[in-house]
Amino acid sequence: MTDSHPLNNLLREMILAVAMIAFLVLGLWAHTGTMPPLVVVESSSMIHEENGEVGSIDAGDLILVMDTPYDNIVTFAEASAKDNNYFGYETHGMAGDVIIYQKNGDAGTPIIHRAILRVEPSQTTSPDRSAGENANNSEHCPNGGTWDSAVGDVDGEMGTCVLTWSVPGTNVTDSETVTIKFDGYSAGYYDCQRFAHANVEPYLVVWNWQPKHSGIVTLGDNNQCSVDQGGLVVNGSSGVHSSSGVAGPVREAWLVGVAGGEIPWLGTVKLMLSGPSSPGTQYVPSSSFLFLALVIGGIIFAPVGLEAIIKKIMQESPEMYQAKLETDYSSEE
Structure with a gap:
């Protein structure tokens, strides 16, 4: 009752x-294995089409945050190298994974950009363990190398001095500096989608970079080769900044998750209600508002239409016809 x-x-x-x-x-x-399991995209740094498209990441989209192990992240360099096991792997419209991370591990709005390359230690040497936590690089590594506090040493403790680096998916192995041309020959082709002129190539170039620590270099698909890690990695890059400076290569501890499935348009509602610290809907493609309205309208009116269809089907069913005959027969009696 x-x-x-x-x-x-x-x-x-x-x-x-x-x-x-x-x-x-x-x-x-x-x-997803994460909480919260979704993030709302606020900027246009990952768009592939100005008017937006399903399959790439646009402002106003909801993105599932997958709890993927750091070592399982596939970079653009690996996914675009023909001799690599991950060749041909694509997510969100391009080769490689898209990751969500905190800049330098600091608090703030996470960045959702594509993993371009992973720089890994090759040769290492043990540091001076008597050096304090705030010691500089030469104090940690008096025999040379770059101090990396997040990499285990042969002595079993965390922190080591990196002498040379390697980048999976490229020809950089056991090198003191990193130089990669993503021109389709030295590595997979990465189109910067910018006008090429003197000293500015149409493809991504990492030139004579001395990493400060191991990690993943990231880049927004719509950022025309301006990597998050700044001009020391790719000339002319503005980088993304946190309270502690330009973002470094993404460490495992900074990783929030890997971008999974896309739920288009619905995050626009959240951006509409965001406070002054959010860019709001200024980067949301105009088509997203139309599709959002259609989705909301569908949610509202679908039950009404569904009820009418079910009612019509029921009325035309043999059982209903038989019941009507029996009712009419009873009325005549």
Whole structure:
């Protein structure tokens, strides 16, 4: 029997709505392994088309945050190298994984950009363990090398002095500096989508870079080869900044997750309601508002249409016809 008291009915509906949302969030958490399981894209740094497209990452999209192990991240360099096991691997419209990370591990809005290359230690030497935590590079590594506190040493402790570097998916192996031309020959081709002129190539170039530590170099698909790690990695790059400076190569501890499935348009609602610290909807493609309106309209009117269709099917079913005949027969008696 239905409770006729309006307050009880309202309370029941509210509990049902909260329960449905809770089940949805828990289901997404179980699927992604992260909490929160979704992020809203705020900028246009990953767009492939000005008017937006499903399959690439646009402002206003919701992106699932997958709990993928750091070592399993596939970079553009690996996915575009013909002799690599990951050749041909693509996500969100281009080769390689898209990752979500905190700049330098600092608090703030995470960055969601593509993993371009991974720089790894090749030869290392043990540091001076008597050096303090705030010691400079030469104090940690009196025999040369670059101090990397996040890499284990042969002595079993964390922190080592890196002498040479390697970049999987490229010809950089056991090198003191990193130079890579993503021209389709030395490495896979990365199109900067910019006008090429003197000293500015149409493809991505990492030139004579001395990494400060190991990690992943990242780049927005729409950023015309201006990598997040700044001009020391790729000439002319502005980089992304946190309270501690330009972002360094992404370490495992800074990783929030790997971008999974895309739920287009729905994040626009959140951007509409965001405060002054958010860019709001200024980067959302105009087409997203139309599709969002269609989705909301569909959610509102679909039950009405579905009810009418079901009612029509029921009325035309043999059972309903037989029931009508029996009712008419009973009325005649």
